[in-house]
Amino acid sequence: MSAHxxxxxxxxxxxxxxxxxxxxxxxADISNYTGKSIPHATRVLNELIKEGYIEEKGFANSSxxxxxxxxxxxxxxxxxxxxxxxxxxAQMVMVDMKNNFITETKRYEFNIHDLQPEMLxxxxxxxxxxxxxxxxxxxxxxxxxxxxxxTEKGVNYTYLNVFDQTLxxxxxxxxxxxxxxxxxxxxxxxxxxxFGLAANLKNVMVLNLGWGIGLGMILNDKIxxxxxxxxxxxSHIPLFKNGKLCTCGKHGCLETEASLIAVTATAKEGxxxxxxxxLAAYEDIDADLIISEAVKGDxxxxxxxxxAAYHVGEGLxxxxxxxxxxxxxxxxxxxxxGNLWMAPIQQAINEHCIPRLTxxxxxxxxxxxxxxxxIGSAALVVENFGKNLEEKLTEIKECSLV
Amino acid sequence: MSAHxxxxxxxxxxxxxxxxxxxxxxxADISNYTGKSIPHATRVLNELIKEGYIEEKGFANSSxxxxxxxxxxxxxxxxxxxxxxxxxxAQMVMVDMKNNFITETKRYEFNIHDLQPEMLxxxxxxxxxxxxxxxxxxxxxxxxxxxxxxTEKGVNYTYLNVFDQTLxxxxxxxxxxxxxxxxxxxxxxxxxxxFGLAANLKNVMVLNLGWGIGLGMILNDKIxxxxxxxxxxxSHIPLFKNGKLCTCGKHGCLETEASLIAVTATAKEGxxxxxxxxLAAYEDIDADLIISEAVKGDxxxxxxxxxAAYHVGEGLxxxxxxxxxxxxxxxxxxxxxGNLWMAPIQQAINEHCIPRLTxxxxxxxxxxxxxxxxIGSAALVVENFGKNLEEKLTEIKECSLV
DNA sequence: AATACTTTTTAAAAATTTAAAAAAGAAGTA
DNA sequence: TACTTCTTTTTTAAATTTTTAAAAAGTATT
Numbered sequence: 110m111s112a113h114x115x116x117x118x119x120x121x122x123x124x125x126x127x128x129x130x131x132x133x134x135x136x137a138d139i140s141n142y143t144g145k146s147i148p149h150a151t152r153v154l155n156e157l158i159k160e161g162y163i164e165e166k167g168f169a170n171s172s173x174x175x176x177x178x179x180x181x182x183x184x185x186x187x188x189x190x191x192x193x194x195x196x197x198x199a200q201m202v203m204v205d206m207k208n209n210f211i212t213e214t215k216r217y218e219f220n221i222h223d224l225q226p227e228m229l230x231x232x233x234x235x236x237x238x239x240x241x242x243x244x245x246x247x248x249x250x251x252x253x254x255x256x257x258x259x260t261e262k263g264v265n266y267t268y269l270n271v272f273d274q275t276l277x278x279x280x281x282x283x284x285x286x287x288x289x290x291x292x293x294x295x296x297x298x299x300x301x302x303x304f305g306l307a308a309n310l311k312n313v314m315v316l317n318l319g320w321g322i323g324l325g326m327i328l329n330d331k332i333x334x335x336x337x338x339x340x341x342x343x344s345h346i347p348l349f350k351n352g353k354l355c356t357c358g359k360h361g362c363l364e365t366e367a368s369l370i371a372v373t374a375t376a377k378e379g380x381x382x383x384x385x386x387x388l389a390a391y392e393d394i395d396a397d398l399i400i401s402e403a404v405k406g407d408x409x410x411x412x413x414x415x416x417a418a419y420h421v422g423e424g425l426x427x428x429x430x431x432x433x434x435x436x437x438x439x440x441x442x443x444x445x446x447g448n449l450w451m452a453p454i455q456q457a458i459n460e461h462c463i464p465r466l467t468x469x470x471x472x473x474x475x476x477x478x479x480x481x482x483x484i485g486s487a488a489l490v491v492e493n494f495g496k497n498l499e500e501k502l503t504e505i506k507e508c509s510l511v
Numbered sequence: 512m513s514a515h516x517x518x519x520x521x522x523x524x525x526x527x528x529x530x531x532x533x534x535x536x537x538x539a540d541i542s543n544y545t546g547k548s549i550p551h552a553t554r555v556l557n558e559l560i561k562e563g564y565i566e567e568k569g570f571a572n573s574s575x576x577x578x579x580x581x582x583x584x585x586x587x588x589x590x591x592x593x594x595x596x597x598x599x600x601a602q603m604v605m606v607d608m609k610n611n612f613i614t615e616t617k618r619y620e621f622n623i624h625d626l627q628p629e630m631l632x633x634x635x636x637x638x639x640x641x642x643x644x645x646x647x648x649x650x651x652x653x654x655x656x657x658x659x660x661x662t663e664k665g666v667n668y669t670y671l672n673v674f675d676q677t678l679x680x681x682x683x684x685x686x687x688x689x690x691x692x693x694x695x696x697x698x699x700x701x702x703x704x705x706f707g708l709a710a711n712l713k714n715v716m717v718l719n720l721g722w723g724i725g726l727g728m729i730l731n732d733k734i735x736x737x738x739x740x741x742x743x744x745x746s747h748i749p750l751f752k753n754g755k756l757c758t759c760g761k762h763g764c765l766e767t768e769a770s771l772i773a774v775t776a777t778a779k780e781g782x783x784x785x786x787x788x789x790l791a792a793y794e795d796i797d798a799d800l801i802i803s804e805a806v807k808g809d810x811x812x813x814x815x816x817x818x819a820a821y822h823v824g825e826g827l828x829x830x831x832x833x834x835x836x837x838x839x840x841x842x843x844x845x846x847x848x849g850n851l852w853m854a855p856i857q858q859a860i861n862e863h864c865i866p867r868l869t870x871x872x873x874x875x876x877x878x879x880x881x882x883x884x885x886i887g888s889a890a891l892v893v894e895n896f897g898k899n900l901e902e903k904l905t906e907i908k909e910c911s912l913v
Numbered sequence: 914a915a916t917a918c919t920t921t922t923t924a925a926a927a928a929t930t931t932a933a934a935a936a937a938g939a940a941g942t943a
Numbered sequence: 944t945a946c947t948t949c950t951t952t953t954t955t956a957a958a959t960t961t962t963t964a965a966a967a968a969g970t971a972t973t
Contacts (some may be wrong), residue, residue, distance in 0.1 A: 148919085174970060266867065326833075328730060342832040342865065426749050427750070430749075435738040461763075469739045470738075537952090547928065554929095573950080573952075575939055577938050
């Protein structure tokens, strides 16, 4: 029954998409987004109203004439399960058709290196069962996580290897809901593009400030994934001749100087050498602590963060030369203290960038906070609304018949 | 009269484009390229045959059934004036609708720093007059040159500044033919994408090996220009802490270690210090000499080129991490000795790239030789066939009425 | 109340595709 | 060689989709 209802929606995927991203739109807006004429947009809207997916939402303003009608999706017709993973946890939340989080955000903890596909599957099942949402009204599951992810294939080459299937196939088969997989930074970039301060900009670089420094690129309005879905490995660009071994096996990656892992190592070293710092009072020193002490004003902590940020800025200078972006967005967990990063980054840009280029690039600190990745994972499902989702649905159907 | 004929063509621009790039195609091919149905493609073809722009060209092979008809543009209906500039010259050639060079390639020499727009205009007029081609059958002029070029605006921020107009407006107005402007490396990338070994690859980095190291990026099948047309400044990515001042005013650009300018400087220094090399026998040492001596086997020259190439490879390693391209093409003048560059570049890639990434990226030495830029300048006009060209034609018409 | 302007609806026109029939070629068989 | 069968391509005509253009409806200003 409900599967039929999703099939029905797929015919109107472009309209659904732009309404999901924009909450309320007029028929003229939708005509613009979909590239179809206004009578066409109106016809689609009426069809969707008749079937109960869209409702009228009062009038928008006009510059002096008849006021246009506003339309919006009805929130509770379908749901998306959004999953945002990092090294140590998976956060899950149920999202409705208006991009509202309609359940508590549940957090499952683990170490991603030890995580087995089956464990993730159990978490997903448990979360769905407890959510009170019927499985058949869930359009899809969007999962984002660190590692080398090929979204098209549905594989994470770094973590969660399944023996003879892709990770997406595995979950999809067991749970009978379409699954989409993306890199965490890609998801964050998607969130920023659709719901953040960088919305409507055509070429944007979104930095995911966390343990590493992830990058999601929006080029010509679309997430850029490269030829094999592996683009954006900003963290591992070979930038330094420091001889430091990186987790990736190479030497001198940006990450070896600019990540919070590197910062923590430097901090510990400094304390051992007798550096005067409020950090010395703590037994266990981690990145969160350094950040919070920096915010409180500890000079050593500030210097450490600043140095890392300066190195990030050096990397960004390269990125600006190559991509000439409209904006660079600082997002991800680290962006909560975005101001701490900003000045040193600017400093590095000023030193290393051709002025003609920098003057076109805005720097933006995200306002999506820690929600970015969850918003992005849900948006991942919406992005694939249409043909991709349809394919997955038939895959699932075929599987259940066998 | 002929203007009407170009107007007519513009209605069928997508068909014209793919035939220009592919010489002969079947109606099924054209249906694929244009995204329209086969009956639609056939209708367009017949219309164009009726008007004398396209002809049938025998049969293509079939896997066992009726053989499909081949179609091709008729070469001599219209022409494109292709202009390829570098620091010291402008080469011009007339190109027909089948991408044949139908005149001698004429070379005008100057120093681009001193070049005035009027001088370029005179060269263009002279070349057209001597070509024997009537102005009205020239679809457009494609000009590519070094510098910061914004193709959309039609400006070169570095050279050939016109007081109160854009360079494109200026030439177009004086000569009454649509003009398109692009960066030299962009043109070369376009040539490689359409006629080179990288044809049909979706994500390709094209290196323009010359005095500097230019870069043209093909992303998702399209030339990528960034937010302001300034993307691809590979030559000036800040990569070294060598303190060397670059022509751009910054320090440590890739260019300061990897360009032929840098190589020449190092060579002179070496000779002064008594380095044993066949270069020492020459009074005037320039890049061409070093290359030719390297080809002949002079160890010092080989080492110099190798070092430069290795540094280019370091830059490419960064590019691969960021863009995950399907291929990197060595093109431009320097590609004639492409093998000289290849080994050290590979070496650098092996040292600085994550294997997972490199295994997907092919290295290709261009087979377009010195013709790449001219092919690309002509292709620039073809690329803009359709709406852009139409706009320029009306601009010109309006101008001539005033 | 008149008018100026914007949005929505309607109906006719145009564009495009679908699906089926016809045409043409290749391969196998008697 | 003649004939059959299987393919693939081309043509045709009907069906569908989409747009255009004009009329109608609604809002604000004077």
